[in-house]
Amino acid sequence: xxxxxxxxxxxxxxxxxxxxxxxxxxxxxxxxxxxxxxxxxxxxxxxxxxxxxxxxxxxxxxxxxxxxxxxxxxxxxxxxxxxxxxxxxxxxxxxxxxxxxxxxxxxxxxxxxxxxxxxxxxxxxxxxxxxxxxxxxxxxxxxxxxxxxxxxxxxxxxxxxxxxxxxxxxxxxxxxxxxxxxxxxxxxxxxxxxxxxxxxxxxxxxxxxxxxxxxxxxxxxxxxxxxxxxxxxxxxxxxxxxxxxxxxxxxxxxxxxxxxxxxxxxxxxxxxxxxxxxxxx
Numbered sequence: 611x612x613x614x615x616x617x618x619x620x621x622x623x624x625x626x627x628x629x630x631x632x633x634x635x636x637x638x639x640x641x642x643x644x645x646x647x648x649x650x651x652x653x654x655x656x657x658x659x660x661x662x663x664x665x666x667x668x669x670x671x672x673x674x675x676x677x678x679x680x681x682x683x684x685x686x687x688x689x690x691x692x693x694x695x696x697x698x699x700x701x702x703x704x705x706x707x708x709x710x711x712x713x714x715x716x717x718x719x720x721x722x723x724x725x726x727x728x729x730x731x732x733x734x735x736x737x738x739x740x741x742x743x744x745x746x747x748x749x750x751x752x753x754x755x756x757x758x759x760x761x762x763x764x765x766x767x768x769x770x771x772x773x774x775x776x777x778x779x780x781x782x783x784x785x786x787x788x789x790x791x792x793x794x795x796x797x798x799x800x801x802x803x804x805x806x807x808x809x810x811x812x813x814x815x816x817x818x819x820x821x822x823x824x825x826x827x828x829x830x831x832x833x834x835x836x837x838x839x840x841x842x843x844x845x846x847x848x849x850x851x852x853x854x855x856x857x858x859x860x861x862x863x864x865x866x867x868x869x870x871x872x873x874x875x876x877x878x879x880x881x882x883x884x885x886x887x888x889x890x891x
Contacts, residue, residue, distance in 0.1 A: 613639025624660020
């Protein structure tokens with residue numbers, strides 16, 4: 611059972627950044643439901659709770675998420691202390707859960723449909739949203755001094771299009787589709803690869819390692835990808851354990867979400883029941 615049972619959270623997007631928020635909120639005692647696409651497009655699948663759409667169930671750092679085919683199943687899983695993952699292609703399924711808190715973690719860098727009145731408290735991750743207009747709070751996702759900061763007026767930093775440097779590698783560590791199609795994996799997440807080693811194919815097109823490292827992420831084979839789309843992540847630090855643990859960036863963003871939720875006056879009434887119960891002990 612969750613600690614703050616009345617303050618249900620819906621996180622829209624179960625990719626790696628959203629999963630930092632899911633992990634922090636669940637560990638703090640909030641009942642958390644995740645919504646995803648029928649074929650999620652994230653690449654860091656080993657640290658994404660949305661991976662439950664593909665595998666049925668995932669456990670990341672002691673927190674278990676399980677695919678829920680419907681809202682009633684999601685409610686039952688919450689009672690078991692499990693994070694339910696619902697497919698919500700229409701963007702309306704989550705409304706039946708009547709959440710107190712909505713976190714838009716889809717990282718689309720533009721606001722497709724989130725509204726400030728979607729729930730008593732609405733949080734959005736990264737650029738494309740304006741606090742006070744689209745949502746109540748925005749969390750900075752750009753690496754640097756402001757990472758994880760809670761923004762209550764204004765927007766996060768604009769998307770630079772530049773991957774953060776890791777041991778001098780920037781764009782080269784992001785693997786992209788040379789052509790459209792379905793990705794066939796020739797290496798698994800966590801594998802060490804050498805320069806020139808085959809990682810995946812799309813039809814006859816080959817995707818090879820541009821430098822030695824560990825394959826930190828690879829998109830699922832069910833996803834149709836367009837040419838130029840990000841399909842993988844190669845880490846030159848070559849630390850296999852980094853592939854299966856939530857990153858520092860994701861935890862910082864998740865910490866920002868948690869701060870915003872606990873500080874929000876809109877959420878306090880839903881936590882008061884617990885406070886009053888403690889006073890009665």
